[in-house]
Amino acid sequence: MLLLHENMVVHLVDVLAPHLGLVKDKLAVVVKVDLHHADQRRLANLEPGFRQFFPESMAKGIWVKLLKGQNSPMEKALLQKWEE
Amino acid sequence: MTEHAADAKTLFFVELVHADFKIDLKIGDEIEKIEVIRWQFPLLHGMLRTAYSAQGLTQDGGVVLDLRRAGGLEDSDWWLAIYVMLTRGRKLENLILLGFTDQVEDLLRRGPPPYLRQLTDKLEAKAALTFERLRSWPAYGQ
Numbered sequence: 001m002l003l004l005h006e007n008m009v010v011h012l013v014d015v016l017a018p019h020l021g022l023v024k025d026k027l028a029v030v031v032k033v034d035l036h037h038a039d040q041r042r043l044a045n046l047e048p049g050f051r052q053f054f055p056e057s058m059a060k061g062i063w064v065k066l067l068k069g070q071n072s073p074m075e076k077a078l079l080q081k082w083e084e
Numbered sequence: 085m086t087e088h089a090a091d092a093k094t095l096f097f098v099e100l101v102h103a104d105f106k107i108d109l110k111i112g113d114e115i116e117k118i119e120v121i122r123w124q125f126p127l128l129h130g131m132l133r134t135a136y137s138a139q140g141l142t143q144d145g146g147v148v149l150d151l152r153r154a155g156g157l158e159d160s161d162w163w164l165a166i167y168v169m170l171t172r173g174r175k176l177e178n179l180i181l182l183g184f185t186d187q188v189e190d191l192l193r194r195g196p197p198p199y200l201r202q203l204t205d206k207l208e209a210k211a212a213l214t215f216e217r218l219r220s221w222p223a224y225g226q
Contacts, residue, residue, distance in 0.1 A: 002129060008129070010127040010128060010130050011128055011130050012126055013127065013137075014101060014126030024137070058100060059125075061100070061125075062098045062125055062127065063096070063097055063098075064097075064098055065091075065094050065095055065096075069094070073096070075092045078091070078092040078095060
């Protein structure tokens with residue numbers, strides 16, 4: 001099991017979008033871990049201050065920023081969302 | 085280009101992926117076929133590689149090698165994995181070896197697995213034959 005944290009450098013171990021160069025070994029930085037909704041709710045309800053928090057479910061997904069390449073397959077969807 | 089537009093080109097949402105496979109599991113005296121569904125994020129630490137994914141790469145910086153036998157590896161595959169790891173760095177002093185036990189030393193002293201030696205012998209014989217034929221070709225040597 002690999003423990004992840006924000007700003008950690010990772011590489012892809014699967015081919016995610018071969019036509020855009022998102023292939024194995026592509027390096028990226030973890031930007032945000034999108035927690036499972038139940039964990040997110042628990043986190044939001046914690047009292048302010050430093051707390052240890054252990055997620056109980058698998059996260060929904062992980063946002064990463066590609067270190068090389070400008071070819072995210074989500075470009076259109078992201079821009080559209082941000083412009084709304 | 086606005087900052088948003090630049091971010092949109094590099095941000096990517098990695099979702100869970102799953103793999104289905106079957107394994108033979110010994111339960112008591114019987115071996116049962118168990119269906120496994122594994123969910124995971126297709127990510128690995130940026131500085132970490134398996135021996136097989138390191139094939140063909142040259143690691144210019146230092147390399148830390150974990151020579152321990154990965155679960156269930158046969159001696160021949162273990163030898164190959166160690167060979168791949170040991171030959172990635174440019175200099176011996178750039179390598180840090182973890183798990184260099186007597187067993188590893190013995191494995192390395194035994195040399196390549198027999199099938200690999202046989203294959204190498206076959207390839208060498210083929211190369212010699214090709215060279216012999218090439219020598220009788222008139223254009224060769226001009």
